[in-house]
Amino acid sequence: MQLTEAHAETGMTLLEGPVFDEDGKLLVVDVTAPEGEPKVMRVDVRRKTSQTVHTDGRGAYTSAQFSPYDGRLYLTDFAHGEIVSLPPDGGDLRTFFSGEVGGAPMNPDDLAFDEDGNLYVSDSRGLTEGEDIGRVVRIDRAGKEATVLADGLAATNGISFDADHRGLWISELTRNRISHLLLGAEGKTASRHTAVQVDGGLARTDSIAVDADGNLYQGLHGRPAMAVYDKYGERLATVEVPARQAEGLESATNVAITPGGTRAYMTVSGPAGGYVYTFDALAEGIRQSNGG
Template sequence: MQRISARSLAALATIGTLVLTGCGTESGDPEAEAVSVSAGRTIRAQKFMQLTQVHGETGMTLLEGPTFGKDGGLFVVDVTAPEGKPKVMRVDVRKKTSRAVHTDGRGAYTSAQFSPYDGRLYLSDFAHGEVVSLAPGGGDKRTFFSGEVDGAQMNPDDIAFDQEGNLYVSDSRGLSEGEAHGRVVRISRDGAKATVLAKELAAPNGVSFDADHRGLWFSELTENRISYLRLDAKGKVTSRHTAIRVDGGIAQTDSIAVDADGNLYQGLHGRAAMAVYDRYGERLATVELPARTEGLESATNVAITPGGTKAYMTVSGPAGGYLYSFDALAKGIRQSNGG
């Protein structure tokens, strides 16, 4: 077993805070979770395959950012993977096999998306305030964006692309202090310009365009709410409002994906389930794991097969990191890849 470096330990300490407070696997009483408010119908997800076990070096595993590549592979990140273990994996959903795509001794990657502009795989590094990219099959790591935005370092959590390849980031700055310093940031497709679209947010996490690319949904973890930013053709904000208040009990809002009908799939931290809403905020369904499933405590994100309705949800906890599958309410589009 490789020894973990001091730098990696520092990064994982940061991620430990992230896991405990936002995008993680720690939770409270399972019986309390079971009585969280649910509305609409129940969609029962089924175990598809196990991808990871709890890492001895970090004491946890946390799957995130499922996204389909053009080759049909499903790419998944493990936020807390130590050096030498796969930080990015490619899953063959037909064969139920997976292989390592990328590892390094530094990154703590919390999301993944393919750019419509250059076709590369982009990863947000929460611990180091960077966005990096890889060749579609892994390798050729490049730094896309690093440094301060309006005088403050980012903690980039989730990412989404517009149709021209500009990147939109949920910046969870202030998460560890419990302060509303978070932002939504737009980065030009060449990585040269970063613009704050919304600020003073309570640990923004999920971010996704709506089905028509007219606006941006984003969730705030410590307020359990989803807001909507209306954007013009140049990516400037024309309006903003709170759209949905998620009645999650002890569970908190994590990542967001959107299907072809505009429905929102809201991941939950602290409960292995997803809440599904229509674009007007009506709770349509709750995606649940089979009864008596143990050791899985967060359903962070989901990817819906492009042009199909088969959905793959990333679920993690003391039992390990898994993919669970279910039938989505509508077909998958670019926004159905959980960024």
């Protein structure tokens, strides 16, 4: 299903952050949408219709996920270093967190919630400078306390809890690698190691989703495809847009797998527009494969 066309004001469209609401509707963000165009939209995947949930003149929203604590939809604003929230139906936009963390501003890209509603954010600092100064930041569910869990990362992008909520999978866009952060008491990092080196060629590692069996769905920026790995790093599959339809499509940023089902919905974008493509996942969808 095509959702957007390249915007004249920005010269592009970039769909991200697919997440299902409680009614089974798919919410998607368009990172580069200008004011007046839908920055958050709700998609009825059965009827193939969409409607605007939110637009504004400021935000560049790169991910979306519902909080298990208050049920609001949380968005990362990459351009302004903020995290905002709104009700599922839009309106009542609130700034949840803004400002510096550890003496430096954030470029929040993706986010994940733990079971208590605390946020874990991939901070993609250094992306434009080409420096390894990216971070993983934990923000308590009240938005009052922010802590750096890991730093020295190469444009941190994807972030998701593993299937057991014991640790975080994170991807580094400019190093094409996936790392695992084992978490200890109070969400602090107990250990960190490089888990998967992604052979992406011209494509780079974008967002991550995890299914009920612990498999990783690694989005690729620069190719309309996803790489799928098991939790031990074995490459299981490559999901790609059929060649006859791939012209003008450049990235498959993220995926949402139907909670309790195996139908997956992948956000794909390029000069040809912004699309949602569907495929059969290897296992059922859980919170870790629904937004972020």
